[in-house]
Amino acid sequence: MQGNDDMNQMKTADAAVPEEARGLDIHAHADVSNYETTGDPLLDNPKMSARNVNVYYGEKHAIMDVSLDIGGNEVIAMIGPSGCGKSTFLRCLNRMNDTIPICRVKGDIQLDGEDIYHSRQDTVLLRARVGMVFQKPNPFPKSIYENVAYGPRIHGLAHNKIEMDEIVENSLRRASLWEEVKDVLDKPGTGLSGGQQQRLCIARAIAVSPEVILMDEPCSALDPIATARIEELIDELKERFTIAIVTHSMQQAARVSQRTAYFHLGKLIEVGQTKQIFTNPQHELTENYITGRFG
Amino acid sequence: MADSLNLDQHTSHRFNEELEDVRARLLEMGGLVEEQCRKALKALTKGNLELAIEVANSDYRINEMEVEINARCMDILALRQPAATDLRVVVAIIRMTADLERIGDEAEKIGRFAQTLAERRDAGAFRGDPKHLGKLAIAVLRGALDAFARLDVSAAIETAAQDPEIDQEFESVTRLLISHMMEQPAAVKSLLRVNWCARALERIGDHAVNLCEEVIFLVKGSDVRHLSLKEVQDRFL
Numbered sequence: 001m002q003g004n005d006d007m008n009q010m011k012t013a014d015a016a017v018p019e020e021a022r023g024l025d026i027h028a029h030a031d032v033s034n035y036e037t038t039g040d041p042l043l044d045n046p047k048m049s050a051r052n053v054n055v056y057y058g059e060k061h062a063i064m065d066v067s068l069d070i071g072g073n074e075v076i077a078m079i080g081p082s083g084c085g086k087s088t089f090l091r092c093l094n095r096m097n098d099t100i101p102i103c104r105v106k107g108d109i110q111l112d113g114e115d116i117y118h119s120r121q122d123t124v125l126l127r128a129r130v131g132m133v134f135q136k137p138n139p140f141p142k143s144i145y146e147n148v149a150y151g152p153r154i155h156g157l158a159h160n161k162i163e164m165d166e167i168v169e170n171s172l173r174r175a176s177l178w179e180e181v182k183d184v185l186d187k188p189g190t191g192l193s194g195g196q197q198q199r200l201c202i203a204r205a206i207a208v209s210p211e212v213i214l215m216d217e218p219c220s221a222l223d224p225i226a227t228a229r230i231e232e233l234i235d236e237l238k239e240r241f242t243i244a245i246v247t248h249s250m251q252q253a254a255r256v257s258q259r260t261a262y263f264h265l266g267k268l269i270e271v272g273q274t275k276q277i278f279t280n281p282q283h284e285l286t287e288n289y290i291t292g293r294f295g
Numbered sequence: 296m297a298d299s300l301n302l303d304q305h306t307s308h309r310f311n312e313e314l315e316d317v318r319a320r321l322l323e324m325g326g327l328v329e330e331q332c333r334k335a336l337k338a339l340t341k342g343n344l345e346l347a348i349e350v351a352n353s354d355y356r357i358n359e360m361e362v363e364i365n366a367r368c369m370d371i372l373a374l375r376q377p378a379a380t381d382l383r384v385v386v387a388i389i390r391m392t393a394d395l396e397r398i399g400d401e402a403e404k405i406g407r408f409a410q411t412l413a414e415r416r417d418a419g420a421f422r423g424d425p426k427h428l429g430k431l432a433i434a435v436l437r438g439a440l441d442a443f444a445r446l447d448v449s450a451a452i453e454t455a456a457q458d459p460e461i462d463q464e465f466e467s468v469t470r471l472l473i474s475h476m477m478e479q480p481a482a483v484k485s486l487l488r489v490n491w492c493a494r495a496l497e498r499i500g501d502h503a504v505n506l507c508e509e510v511i512f513l514v515k516g517s518d519v520r521h522l523s524l525k526e527v528q529d530r531f532l
Contacts, residue, residue, distance in 0.1 A: 078317075223418065278379065279382060288301075290378045291381045293301055293305050294306050
């Protein structure tokens with residue numbers, strides 16, 4: 001995340017490893033034979049596009065032939081049962097899976113038409129353009145100010161203290177955290193409440209002016225009020241950024257996203273406008289999942 | 296209950312039961328409304344005063360059921376946050392209770408006119424005129440409720456397709472009553488009442504068609520309320 005792999009990996013050792021990689025064998029009976037995604041996963045002018053993406057954890061086939069476009073300034077929600085591959089797919093979009101040794105990613109993923117898996121792609125730069133917010137708030141064990149300033153500093157985005165102060169304030173404002181922390185910027189980020197920590201992580205992610213923000217269950221550790229604030233924030237952030245969010249809360253997907261993608265056993269089953277998915281899904285598996293039917 | 300939409304397949308058994316409960320109650324309300332219509336038609340055409348008074352005064356049971364079913368649907372919306380088919384079931388049922396309640400109002404109206412007509416000697420010759428119209432309207436109501444019970448889109452469309460026949464029958468009853476009015480100016484008051492009953496029966500047919508449209512919405516997810524019958528047939532048959 002924002003050119004900060006080592007630190008980040010230390011902090012998120014648990015959260016960073018998707019369920020699929022933790023020895024679950026839910027794909028043992030999955031049928032890999034032909035399937036087609038219901039709905040149209042492709043867009044005209046995508047910000048990011050994934051084509052025929054397959055992901056393997058060792059022998060395990062975790063993502064099967066997924067093609068999906070993500071449009072500029074849209075919020076796309078990825079939903080599905082545990083182990084369906086939604087987090088794994090999200091992590092392909094900024095090469096976070098590179099940090100898992102047994103993970104192999106095949107297929108084509110582009111950001112603004114450029115292959116992000118190209119051998120000359122600098123992953124630090126990629127992750128500055130495609131930021132990430134994790135399930136558990138993971139501020140660095142540093143001051144609030146330093147948490148936000150770290151990324152811009154290593155990317156040389158500020159030339160002096162005044163510019164840095166400006167970036168820090170703007171980022172905290174956009175993450176709607178400024179009013180709460182402006183007088184305690186030198187206090188440790190880890191001393192904030194869970195919801196504040198998560199907003200701090202969002203401020204840290206947007207401090208390097210990314211184009212896409214990936215959110216992996218950003219609210220699952222938060223109470224309903226903190227969740228509502230993050231959701232409100234997502235709504236504001238989509239004016240400037242493209243957001244892909246993985247969530248277990250279907251109501252959250254319904255509230256924040258314009259498009260929803262439903263994953264099941266490593267396949268992208270259905271994509272559509274969020275309103276359509278939640279009122280009239282076309283695929284039986286989607287219907288069963290969002291209505292809480294066993295199938 | 297036959298179920299092509301797997302309404303009984305939720306992980307939560309309580310949710311299965313709650314959905315089943317509102318469906319069963321809607322059918323019960325439908326049965327009650329249908330019975331009211333039959334009694335109203337009989338009271339009108341036979342000049343049965345006792346039955347007319349009963350129909351004119353038992354609408355409250357239907358109203359109570361409307362309130363009860365809507366409250367249960369509200370609970371489901373608030374507590375279960377239904378989506379997809381489940382959401383459509385709840386929304387369709389809320390709208391259907393409104394139509395059934397209006398049908399109940401029409402039956403009550405017929406009951407009140409039937410009460411007056413039963414007491415008037417001049418009405419005997421023509422109060423049977425809307426009998427066929429009434430049978431048609433009740434048949435459409437019954438067809439709509441059957442289509443809902445079976446979640447059968449084809450049956451809903453076929454039932455709705457009978458509405459033009461009701462409209463035609465209403466036109467011819469009206470023409471018949473007008474000719475009576477010209478022949479017997481003294482009976483105009485009674486004839487007008489019979490015509491209002493005919494109008495109520497025609498409205499019952501319209502509401503029953505609305506019920507059919509809700510069945511299509513529930514099963515197919517398409518709002519067909521403002522499409523022509525032909526468009527609906529082309530799309531779903």
